[in-house]
Structures are given as structure tokens and as C-alpha cells.
Amino acid sequence: MDFTISRRALLQGSGAAAAGLIVGFNLGGPAAAGDGRLNTWVVVAPDGTVRILIGYSEMGQGIVTSLPQVIADEMEADFDRVEVLFAPAGVEFANPVFNMQGTGGSTTTRGSFEQMRKAGAMARDLLEQAAAARWFRPPALVRAKNGRLHDQVTGATLDFGEVALAASRFTPRPDYPLKTPSEWRYIGRAMDRLDIPAKVSGKAVFGIDVKVPNMLVATLAHCPSFGGTLKSVDPAPAMAVRGVRHVVPLDDAVVVVADGYWPAKKGLEALSPEWDLGAFADGSSAAVLAEFREALDEDGATASAEGDVEGALGAAAKTVEAIYEAPYLAHATMEPMNATAWVTEDRATVWTPTQGQGPLTMFGAQALGLDPSRITVHTTFLGGGFGRRFELDFSLKAMLTSRAVGAPVKLIWSREEDMRRDYYRPGAVARMTMGLDGDGMPTGFSAKLVCSSIMSRVFPQMVRDGIDNSSVEGISELPYALPARRIDYVMRNTDIPVGFWRSVGNSQNGWFAEAFIDEAATAAGKDAYAFRMALLQNAPRHARVLKTAAEAAGWGKADDGRHQGIALVESFGSIVAEVVELSVTDDKEIVLHKITVAADSGQVVDPRNFEAQLQSAIVYGLTAAFYGEIRVENGGVVEGNFDSYRMMKLEQMPAIVTRLIPDGTSAMGGAGEIATPPITPVLTNALFAATGERIRDLPLIRHGYDLGRARA
Amino acid sequence: MSYSITVNGAVHEVDVDGDTPLLWVIRDTLGLTGTKFGCGIAECGACTVHVDGEAMQSCQIAVEDAVGMNITTIEGLLGDQRFQALQEAWIAEQAPQCGYCQSGMLMAAATLLANNPTPSDDDIADAMINICRCGTYNRVHAAIRRAAAA
Numbered sequence: 105m106d107f108t109i110s111r112r113a114l115l116q117g118s119g120a121a122a123a124g125l126i127v128g129f130n131l132g133g134p135a136a137a138g139d140g141r142l143n144t145w146v147v148v149a150p151d152g153t154v155r156i157l158i159g160y161s162e163m164g165q166g167i168v169t170s171l172p173q174v175i176a177d178e179m180e181a182d183f184d185r186v187e188v189l190f191a192p193a194g195v196e197f198a199n200p201v202f203n204m205q206g207t208g209g210s211t212t213t214r215g216s217f218e219q220m221r222k223a224g225a226m227a228r229d230l231l232e233q234a235a236a237a238r239w240f241r242p243p244a245l246v247r248a249k250n251g252r253l254h255d256q257v258t259g260a261t262l263d264f265g266e267v268a269l270a271a272s273r274f275t276p277r278p279d280y281p282l283k284t285p286s287e288w289r290y291i292g293r294a295m296d297r298l299d300i301p302a303k304v305s306g307k308a309v310f311g312i313d314v315k316v317p318n319m320l321v322a323t324l325a326h327c328p329s330f331g332g333t334l335k336s337v338d339p340a341p342a343m344a345v346r347g348v349r350h351v352v353p354l355d356d357a358v359v360v361v362a363d364g365y366w367p368a369k370k371g372l373e374a375l376s377p378e379w380d381l382g383a384f385a386d387g388s389s390a391a392v393l394a395e396f397r398e399a400l401d402e403d404g405a406t407a408s409a410e411g412d413v414e415g416a417l418g419a420a421a422k423t424v425e426a427i428y429e430a431p432y433l434a435h436a437t438m439e440p441m442n443a444t445a446w447v448t449e450d451r452a453t454v455w456t457p458t459q460g461q462g463p464l465t466m467f468g469a470q471a472l473g474l475d476p477s478r479i480t481v482h483t484t485f486l487g488g489g490f491g492r493r494f495e496l497d498f499s500l501k502a503m504l505t506s507r508a509v510g511a512p513v514k515l516i517w518s519r520e521e522d523m524r525r526d527y528y529r530p531g532a533v534a535r536m537t538m539g540l541d542g543d544g545m546p547t548g549f550s551a552k553l554v555c556s557s558i559m560s561r562v563f564p565q566m567v568r569d570g571i572d573n574s575s576v577e578g579i580s581e582l583p584y585a586l587p588a589r590r591i592d593y594v595m596r597n598t599d600i601p602v603g604f605w606r607s608v609g610n611s612q613n614g615w616f617a618e619a620f621i622d623e624a625a626t627a628a629g630k631d632a633y634a635f636r637m638a639l640l641q642n643a644p645r646h647a648r649v650l651k652t653a654a655e656a657a658g659w660g661k662a663d664d665g666r667h668q669g670i671a672l673v674e675s676f677g678s679i680v681a682e683v684v685e686l687s688v689t690d691d692k693e694i695v696l697h698k699i700t701v702a703a704d705s706g707q708v709v710d711p712r713n714f715e716a717q718l719q720s721a722i723v724y725g726l727t728a729a730f731y732g733e734i735r736v737e738n739g740g741v742v743e744g745n746f747d748s749y750r751m752m753k754l755e756q757m758p759a760i761v762t763r764l765i766p767d768g769t770s771a772m773g774g775a776g777e778i779a780t781p782p783i784t785p786v787l788t789n790a791l792f793a794a795t796g797e798r799i800r801d802l803p804l805i806r807h808g809y810d811l812g813r814a815r816a
Numbered sequence: 817m818s819y820s821i822t823v824n825g826a827v828h829e830v831d832v833d834g835d836t837p838l839l840w841v842i843r844d845t846l847g848l849t850g851t852k853f854g855c856g857i858a859e860c861g862a863c864t865v866h867v868d869g870e871a872m873q874s875c876q877i878a879v880e881d882a883v884g885m886n887i888t889t890i891e892g893l894l895g896d897q898r899f900q901a902l903q904e905a906w907i908a909e910q911a912p913q914c915g916y917c918q919s920g921m922l923m924a925a926a927t928l929l930a931n932n933p934t935p936s937d938d939d940i941a942d943a944m945i946n947i948c949r950c951g952t953y954n955r956v957h958a959a960i961r962r963a964a965a966a
């Protein structure tokens with residue numbers, strides 16, 4: 105099955121079709137493998153089309169364009185003749201940062217930038233060698249330029265396609281050169297995203313859209329409590345529903361397989377499964393968070409320390425202390441969890457919107473008792489990921505169901521199941537203390553954090569000496585000059601599953617730190633911006649970002665009745681400062697007027713796409729700050745759908761002013777998550793400026809606030 | 817039961833239970849997957865289609881009630897000139913991110929502009945109640961403005 109779609113067909117003769125760009129989504133493996141394959145990523149067809157295989161997941165972050173942008177640049181390909189295909193899972197597509205195939209941690213572009221540059225440069229080298237051989241010239245006298253090869257002596261030219269087959273038989277010269285940044289043509293420029301024509305035509309194939317011949321459609325219900333299991337289920341009531349074919353018991357869930365989603369759902373509703381609710385049957389998030397608060401008095405493991413904190417705090421003219429609490433959060437990707445699998449006796453194929461192709465191959469093989477070589481993973485477009493789709497549960501459950509019924513099965517979760525069986529952003533509690541001297545300058549800072557560890561479940565080898573970096577990131581290293589500091593962590597793992605949620609630990613710790621710095625500034629009687637700047641003397645990059653944001657936002661110059669908040673958080677190697685301007689009505693409706701974001705991310709591949717990532721991450725963070733809270737009662741999640749886990753909408757969005765700080769010298773930072781952490785503190789800081797109320801637990805609706813329609 | 821429904825100008829006999837939401841008939845029975853499932857409870861707009869020219873959430877319409885209605889999905893608008901202008905505005909603004917909500921967004925925007933060719937910011941805010949988890953709102957807004965100006 106080949107879902108390659110031409111832009112021409114998509115827009116049907118419109119003016120924009122002239123570019124002739126093609127976006128491929130290939131459901132049956134690399135259609136283009138074989139002839140003209142220049143390396144793992146690049147295949148040049150005889151007609152000159154450059155096909156680029158991408159082993160990463162596209163979930164809106166734009167990598168199906170930004171990676172080809174890098175390859176095409178070094179290769180001197182004509183970007184209008186570039187086609188992208190999702191590669192099937194394979195070790196050659198391992199993420200260099202993880203050493204396995206997967207997408208996350210804002211690693212894709214920065215992790216594979218050099219690799220993609222080399223892939224492009226190598227492809228160009230092969231094409232130049234092949235053309236040189238054709239012309240009997242030394243390769244040094246042949247130049248690739250914009251999809252063609254030029255003979256420097258005669259001026260003759262050849263299209264890439266004319267030498268593609270020959271080129272794939274050459275061996276790259278050991279010293280093939282990379283371009284210098286000044287020679288880049290696509291890197292650093294805004295390119296039209298290759299996946300967008302398909303996404304404005306309803307033609308992009310997401311996991312939920314996969315069709316396989318003779319496929320059945322299924323849905324499932326999990327045990328209502330975490331850690332519980334299925335005892336038994338009488339399939340008869342479901343089987344009596346027209347269109348239902350099978351009832352499949354799994355360890356912790358029951359699946360109904362039918363001719364379509366609706367009969368499957370009706371069948372599921374007819375069942376009365378018996379569950380073993382397990383040890384967490386009475387568990388609640390309230391009890392868990394209360395326990396976390398108590399654990400603040402325990403000694404933790406030290407994540408980072410410098411100087412004599414106790415001494416510094418003891419000698420301070422004034423100390424500030426506060427306890428903050430962040431709720432559990434669901435990912436709520438727009439496309440609910442789903443996967444399609446076809447498992448036979450000796451092989452398994454899965455079409456899935458996954459962020460974790462590598463681990464899925466491994467654990468899929470384990471779950472089915474097959475050799476990993478018998479597992480084929482096809483990656484579809486992802487209707488959002490945000491870390492949720494790094495988990496394997498939805499893919500594995502589709503595989504187990506398919507094996508049980510002996511047919512291809514598309515397993516679609518209802519929104520409620522998606523919400524209630526997530527791996528949540530950990531609920532977390534922090535106590536922070538700051539000592540101030542007579543001039544209101546910090547003498548020392550200590551923080552103790554309590555939350556569950558994600559890595560303990562996912563990569564236990566990454567937990568060292570009681571520290572899971574993903575639990576402490578965002579506060580364990582701060583750019584501010586703090587003469588003495590200590591950050592401790594008390595790990596408390598519970599039955600509430602936790603996972604990677606856009607920006608991970610930075611999402612709560614960035615808020616804790618930057619809201620608390622604001623409290624310290626207030627206690628010191630200083631302006632929130634000036635206080636931070638004074639502490640950034642040894643951090644010029646951070647100072648520049650903060651200053652850029654403050655100036656662009658007109659810090660301190662808000663109109664009467666409007667209030668500002670500022671914050672600065674470094675995450676994933678990028679430094680981001682934000683400013684919000686808002687007002688609050690008498691009935692606690694918050695109106696957002698403007699958001700300003702400044703970012704230093706080192707080299708940026710595509711500034712327009714980068715800006716879109718910043719906006720996206722801001723909306724994600726705002727939504728959580730206003731509405732986001734997953735509550736657990738009786739062992740299971742209360743919230744079920746968007747009526748109880750609310751989402752921010754278009755009318756509430758103010759304009760976002762963006763400032764990218766070009767920095768060609770620093771290492772490339774991440775893009776997709778970095779603007780989420782600062783938005784929560786800017787919001788609570790601005791709210792303090794507006795109302796004098798310090799919000800130390802979220803979401804804001806818990807405090808009677810709501811978000812109104814934005815106004816310029 | 818069998819129901820006769822009109823989707824994208826063609827009449828289809830579908831043999832499903834009468835309470836089956838139009839959304840699932842469109843997706844599972846007719847195989848048109850441009851219309852998306854997001855919530856099933858009228859909260860997100862991912863399933864938006866046109867019913868007799870108006871934007872409606874197809875997860876809320878039982879197939880038995882859809883008989884006699886003129887239903888259009890995004891597939892049915894491809895090639896329509898006005899819709900193409902909208903798509904081009906969307907491309908010019910590079911509106912989508914993951915793209916999952918965008919069919920619904922486009923369907924809602926199409927009826928907004930059909931009924932009100934020069935919408936104010938408030939009109940856009942009133943009409944565009946779809947959820948976008950990727951936060952494309954400002955670019956969607958800009959794309960509607962651009963299409964209205966074209």
C-alpha cells in the first residue's frame with residue numbers, strides 16, 4: 105500500500121501546485137529502497153526525485169521537513185524535488201542520543217543535525233564522483249548545485265537522476281567536505297513544511313486512519329484502579345451486540361473486537377467484567393500528595409550543592425520560604441491512543457503512531473515470544489505525542505489482541521480510556537527557602553522536591569544515588585548567582601503511573617523555581633526583572649535572553665489595569681524567557697493581552713517552524729496552568745473527557761511576540777518543549793502583580809479563576 | 817437496519833444500527849478518514865462535517881437522523897474553489913502542526929466564511945470552538961483572516 109500523495113493532487117490544479125512537492129507516507133516499507141540508494145537516508149530516483157527516509161516520528165514538530173532541509177542543503181538537492189518517507193523501524197535509524205530508535209527529549213534535530221549533514225554531504229560526494237567518471241574528470245572539477253551536477257571545465261551539466269544509479273555503486277571519499285554555515289541555502293531559512301498539504305486535505309494518515317485488508321476494529325476498558333487486573337468476564341452480552349466478533353481478556357483490560365468502533369463500544373458497554381482492584385483500590389491523589397508533603401521533612405538525596413547553605417540561611421537578614429504543589433497531568437493528545445496490528449504465528453506487523461520504534465521492536469518481540477527480526481513497525485503520522493506515545497502500551501495491546509483473534513485489528517481507545525490510562529506528569533511538591541542579605545541579595549537557596557521517578561520505570565539504570573534527573577531538572581541547576589545552594593530530592597514511587605510530559609521535570613520545577621524567585625524579589629523589595637538581572641552577571645547568554653524578552657514586552661510599561669509577569673527557564677539546552685501581560689476582572693476572569701517569548705537555542709534550522717514550536721508549547725503550558733489537574737479517587741482517574749479536563753481555545757489566545765536570538769556559536773538546543781516551563785511562572789507572577797495573591801498550587805480554576813477571551 | 821444517507825453527493829446504503837454516530841459511519845463504513853474522532857461528546861470539533869451547508873459535529877448525529885441530510889466531509893470539498901482558497905491560506909500561514917484537528921478546523925472555517933465573508937476577530941473567536949492540542953490557534957486565526965482578505 106502506498107499512500108504517496110502529490111501536492112498537485114491535493115490541491116487539484118491550484119496555483120500553489122507549481123512547486124510539485126510530494127509528501128510520502130509509505131505504509132508498506134521503503135518503496136524506494138534499492139536502486140539509487142546512496143545511504144541509509146537518501147535515495148535518488150532516475151527522475152531526479154530525492155527521497156529521504158526519516159526514522160523519527162512526526163507529531164507536529166516539523167521534523168519531516170527540518171531533517172530533509174539539512175540533508176538537501178549539504179547535498180545541494182533541489183528542495184522542490186524532495187520527497188519524504190517514514191522509514192520502517194530499523195537499527196540504522198537509531199536516535200544518536202538514545203542509541204535506539206525513538207523520538208523525544210527534544211533531541212531529534214539537535215541530536216541528528218551532524219549525522220544528517222554528513223548524510224547529505226556523502227550523497228553529494230557520490231553523485232559528484234559518478235558525474236566525474238561519466239565526464240572523465242577528477243571529481244574535484246565537478247560541483248553539485250541545486251539538483252544538478254556541473255562540469256567546471258566545459259560547463260556541461262547532468263541532473264542528479266541521470267547519475268543516481270551509478271552513484272550508488274561508488275564509495276564515499278573519506279574526506280568529503282561539509283559546507284560552511286555561510287554556504288547553507290536551506291538551513292536557517294523558513295521552508296514550507298512538506299507535510300502540510302496532506303494535513304489541509306484530510307489525507308495525512310494518522311494511526312487511527314490505517315486500513316489493512318480484513319481489519320477488525322476494537323476498543324477496550326481498563327481496570328478502574330491502577331495496578332488492578334481482570335479476574336473474569338462473561339463475553340455473552342457483548343457477543344449479542346450486532347457486529348461484535350470477539351471479546352479478548354488481557355491482564356488489566358478487556359477488549360471488544362468488532363466490525364467497527366461503534367459496535368465495539370456498545371459491546372464493551374454491555375459487559376460486566378470482574379476486576380481484582382489490587383492494592384491501590386482505595387488510593388487517591390489527595391492522599392499521595394499529602395504523603396509527599398510529609399516527606400518534605402525527610403532527608404533526600406542531594407541533586408546539586410554548593411557552599412554552606414545552612415550557614416548562609418542562618419546568617420541571612422531575612423528568609424523567604426514557600427511550599428508549592430503541582431498536580432498530575434494527562435497528555436490528552438488530540439488523536440486518542442490507537443494502533444493497528446497483524447500478528448500471525450511467526451511474525452508481527454504494527455502500524456502505529458509511536459515515538460518509540462526501537463523499544464517497541466524489542467518489547468513487542470518479548471511480549472509475543474518472537475525474534476525481534478520478525479517484528480515490523482510502521483510509523484504513521486502522530487496526532488500529537490508530547491511524550492505519551494513514547495510508551496508502548498497502546499501498540500502492545502493491539503498486538504496481543506490481534507494475536508488472540510487471528511486477524512488484523514485496529515485498537516482505538518475512547519477519550520476516557522486515553523485520559524484514565526495515561527502515564528501522567530508527576531504530581532510534585534517542593535519546599536524552597538531563600539536567604540536575603542541586608543541589601544536584599546540572596547545568600548543561599550535550598551529546595552527539597554518530592555515526586556515519583558519516571559526513570560525508575562523506564563530506564564532504571566539512569567537513576568543514580570537516589571537522583572532521577574528528570575525529577576530535578578529545571579531547578580537543580582539555576583543560572584543565578586546564589587552563593588550557597590542545595591537541592592534535595594525525595595523519591596516516592598506510587599501506583600499512579602508517571603511518564604514524560606512535554607518538558608518533563610522542567611514543567612513543574614521551572615514553575616517552582618521561577619515563581620519562588622519572584623517571591624524572593626518581592627521580599628527583597630525589588631523589581632522582578634531587575635532582581636533576576638542582578639543575579640545573571642555570570643550568565644551572559646541568560647541575561648541577554650531575559651533582557652530581550654523584557655525589552656520586546658515593554659517590561660514595566662503596561663497600561664493601567666494591566667499587569668506583567670516574567671520568567672526565565674533553561675531546558676534541553678535552550679534558554680527561554682517569557683513575559684505575559686494580563687488583566688483580571690472583578691469576577692476573577694483573566695484576560696491575556698500579550699505574550700512575549702525570547703529564545704536562544706543556538707543554531708536554528710527553520711526559524712518559522714521554531715516559532716510555531718514556541719507558540720505550541722506556550723498553549724500547552726497555559727492550558728495546564730489554567731485547567732490541568734488529574735485527580736485520582738478510589739484507585740482511578742476522575743477526569744474522563746474534555747468536559748472535565750478542559751482545553752484552552754482559540755478565543756483565549758493573545759498575540760505572541762517572538763524574538764529568536766541568533767547564536768551561531770552555541771550548541772544547538774531543543775525546540776519542541778522549551779517554551780512550556782516559563783509560561784506557568786509568568787502567569788502566576790503576573791497574577792500576583794494583579795491581585796497580590798500567590799498561587800502555590802495549580803490549576804488556576806481551583807482558585808476560582810477562569811480564562812476569558814483575549815484582548816489586544 | 818439499513819439507512820440511506822447522502823455523503824459528498826453520493827447516496828450510500830449503510831447497514832448499521834440506527835444509533836451509530838455519523839462519524840463512525842463516515843470513517844468505518846465509508847472509509848473516509850479525513851473526519852477525525854477526538855472526544856465523542858461534542859467538545860472538540862475534530863469530527864466536524866457540513867450538514868446542509870452548516871458545520872456540525874458528526875459524533876452527535878445518529879445515522880438514523882442523518883437520512884435526508886446533505887452531508888459533506890473534507891473529502892467532498894477537495895477541488896471546490898472556495899475551499900482551495902482556504903487551504904492555500906492555511907498553507908501560507910503554515911497553520912497545522914500534528915494536523916489531527918485541522919480537518920475540523922477547516923470545515924468550521926469554511927462555513928464561517930460562507931456565512932460571513934468578512935468576519936471580525938470576535939466572529940472568528942465565536943465560530944472556531946475546535947480544540948487544537950498543538951496550539952495552532954493564532955495561525956488558524958491568521959489563515960482565516962488571510963482567506964477572508966483574498
Ligand code: FES
Binds near residue numbers: 853859862863874876
Ligand atoms: S469527536 Fe465530535 S466533537 Fe469531538
Ligand code: FES
Binds near residue numbers: 913951
Ligand atoms: S494541529 Fe495538532 S491538534 Fe491541532
